[in-house]
Amino acid sequence: MSIANILLLILAGVPTYWTTMLVQAIADFFKYKIINTVIVLSCWSSNDRVKFMRQLSDHGLIATISCDPTILDYVQNHHFQGILYVKQVNDSLLEKVNPVYFSNWYKWLVISDEAPSSLHATRYDADVVLIESSKRIMARATGNNEIMSTAAIKQTIYFNDVYVHPRNGASLNPWAVWTGTLEVTHERERILRRLDLKKYxxxxxxxxxxxxxxxxxxxxxxxxxxxxxxxxxxxxxxxxxxxxxxxxxxxxxxxxxxxxxxxxxxxxxxxxxxxxxxxxxxxxxxxxxxxxxxxxxxxxxxxxxxSVGFTYLAERASSSNMFVEPFSPGVWWTCLAIAVLLSFAQRLTAREPMEKEGAYIAVLATWLQQDASAVPEGASGRWTFIVLSVCSMLVHAYYTSAIVSALMSTGRSGPDSLKALGDSKYAIASEDYDYMRYTMFGMETNWDDLEYLKKKKMHSNFYQNIERGVELIREGNTAFHTEYNHIYPHLRTFNDEHLCKLAYVDTIPEIMTWITTTKRCQWTDVLRTAGGWLNEVGLVKRLVSRWRIRPPPCRASLLAERVKFGDVAPVLCLTAIGAIASLILLGLEIIFAKWTGSKYRNSPVSDVADVASGDENINK
Incomplete structure (x- = not known):
């Protein structure tokens, strides 16, 4: 039985198995799409509309039936809308629908014995599903040499995904089947199909x-x-x-x-x-x-x-009583682990009871650069103490140099905001980019600090090329505005004194920016899917790091930054190797002592000495 005949039975109110099955399948489809309001495009009589609306209402759907496609103009935007289109003879309703209503916000279900020709010119992101007629099911089964009973066909409704490619037109592909309940069998294939534009x-x-x-x-x-x-x-x-x-x-x-x-x-x-x-x-x-x-x-x-902002040369100012944290938590935990390892090695390599009792205090005292008298007498113990002393000196050297250099290099004087820059002695200039000219400095904005700066500092020669801007920075009286990534390579020509005086005031900090497309266009969803995948796999981060340029370092303040684990990892590794070497040396020392002891006991001299000592004991 064709789809058209089934609909006639529905409208006639004949309660057949086919009519019940089709209405149930339609309701299950829209519920799967999370739709509860449906617009039905079909030119039926008023009585037929009421009958069909009652059928859908029994399954929890609110339906509106119209013969005029402009009813879609009154649909609320940013909400999913279900649309049921019933193909009739000499029907041109689909051709009158605005293409924007074929976007993925509109979930279409087409009831037709074949795909309407107007679907070939719809949008790429169209979400259209067509219910396949029983004739097409039988023909497909025969062509594929499948064995399907007539009863099985009558109890099954097939849903086909309509994939529309701008160059190749519409094509039908299996998507789901209904056999009492809707079973989606090819959703992943549907998604992957749309992520292949076929060289479009x-x-x-x-x-x-x-x-x-x-x-x-x-x-x-x-x-x-x-x-x-x-x-x-x-x-x-x-x-x-x-x-x-x-x-x-x-x-x-x-x-x-x-x-x-x-x-x-x-x-x-x-x-x-x-x-x-x-x-x-x-x-x-x-x-x-x-x-x-x-x-x-x-x-x-x-x-x-x-980032984008102003770059200028600041003047240093003295600073004192600063709290500095030169080591990261990872370094401190590693130092604790090394101290425990050295304490264990010091305890094992100690010979005398006094040395064993003072092993932990010796490690702590040496680590704190204090005097420690409990130095073991053996070679392994002395080697362990040497490793401990060298490690403690290196830790103190890193710590003190980091603090001293931080105190010397911090505390620069100079503006740190746009308002402070407007009140400072510095003139301003900018690289001539159209987004800087037409969205920041060449038009009025709602940024009060920027407007204050423009009012006090803007002049006729404000826009300069980057080479001239670098020279203005070098002279020390101008703050030059550009992308930091553009100016960093030019700053490498500065001497170390100038590099240590460089300061920055951000106008556009390192914030989220976007790749864009046309509003609600047919490519938005696939572009977002591809963009999300690129971020998930890390290709975007790698791309940015490829183009990012690091600022030229100030050698005088290199140690002013906190020392990270990677900076001291080689030293800590050598210390650990030294501690392990002391344990190996201890083992060799024990083996050597046992070997010399056994050799001494087996010698004749040893026997005579034993007899002599025995005689002495008798005489006593």
Whole structure:
């Protein structure tokens, strides 16, 4: 029996097994999709609508039946909506539906003997399921040489996933069966099918930044992949590489679309406008989450690239009575373990009872750089004491040098906020990036401290190239604004005195930024899935670390940072080896003592000595 005939029985109110089974299957499908309100698109009479609504109501579904597809315009956004479409003869309702209503927010169930032709032009993220007719089931079983009884076919309803590819159109694939209850058998295949775009081209809108054919011998695509200059447009390169990884994981073809600008809306050749308008599917650089962007963009993958702020030379100021923690907890616990090991070795290598009793105190006293008189007499004991003394001296050397260097290098004077920078003696300048010009310094913002700084310090020659900005920093009277990743390589030309005076005031700290796509576009879900997978496996973190540049170190303050376990691990390993060597030496010493003792007892001289000692005892 065809699906159309079954529906006629439903509308006629004939209580057959087929009608009950189909309505139950429809209800189970929408419950699986977590739907309780259904819009039915079909041109039935009022009586037929009431009968069918009553049938669905008996299974806990609230139904609205309409012959006008514009009813979908009144559906509340950001809620899943079930849609049941019943195909009828000469029916063109599906062709009148706005394509936006085929997104994954709308769960479609199509009842038809075959897939409607209009489904071939729907969105990629369409969530459409088609109930397969009994004729198609029998034909498929015959073609596959399957043995299926007519009774089994009548008691089973097959649900097919409608997969729509922009180039290949719609295709039907098994998804679930209903035999009294809904059993989803191919959900994983359905998900994986949508994560393979089959080389479909997707456009990446990427700002050109500082790229120019006059300054770089190569194409823009080669410039983005060139890792020999990580200080140039690092955020754009990192963002483009992340977008490329997303498309590669989806097996899509990348189409590079250069744009003149980044995030401004003053020019049509802007990355943000290209993505927001849908003329590019994904951004090739990063964007922050801003209220005005949320309505126009979808954020598909988070990425933490690089900080932005002012760099300047500060003046040192004396500081005293500072609390410094030069060792991390891991180092302290390791020192405790080494002390226990050395105490155990000192106890074992001691010969005299007094040495054994004073072994633990000797270790503690030596560790605290105090005098210890309980030094064992044997070679192994003395070796253990040497290892202990060297280890304690190294620990004290690390500790005291860390404290002294920290006290000498901290306490720099200089502004530490934008408001303090506005009240300071420093002039300000900035690298000329369009997002700095058009979202920070060239327009009014709601950031009070930034507006205060702009009001007091902005001047006509505010925008400078990075080479000039580095020279201004070197002169000591200007705070230059740029990405830290851009300026770090240039700061390597500073001498150690200048490096130790460098200070920073953040405007954009190392916060979460995003790769974006068009708002509620057909690619949002698959892009988010791929982006989440890249973060889970650590490829995004590795990508950022590849482009990240460390600041040039100040040699005078290297030990001012807390000493980590890795810094002292070689020394601690050598100490442990020394303690183990003392135990080995103790074993050799014991073996040697036993060997010499047995040799002495077996010699004639030993017998004479024993007789003489016996005579002496008799005389006594």
């Amino acid at each position: 081209p997707l456009r990446i809108a990427t700002p050109v930044g500082h790229y120019s054919e006059d300054t770089y011998n190569g194409t823009f695509e080669e410039y983005l992949a060139d890792n020999t200059m990580p200080e140039r447009d690092s955020a754009t390169r990192c963002g483009h590489a992340a977008s490329s990884l997303i498309l590669e994981s989806l097996k899509a073809t990348e189409v590079l679309t250069p744009t003149l600008l980044w995030a401004t809306e003053l020019n049509n050749s802007s990355m943000m406008l290209r993505v927001a308008s849908g003329t590019a599917e994904i951004s090739g650089s990063i964007l922050r989450v801003l209220p005005e962007r949320i309505k126009r963009l979808d954020y598909v993958m988070p990425i933490w690239p690089f």
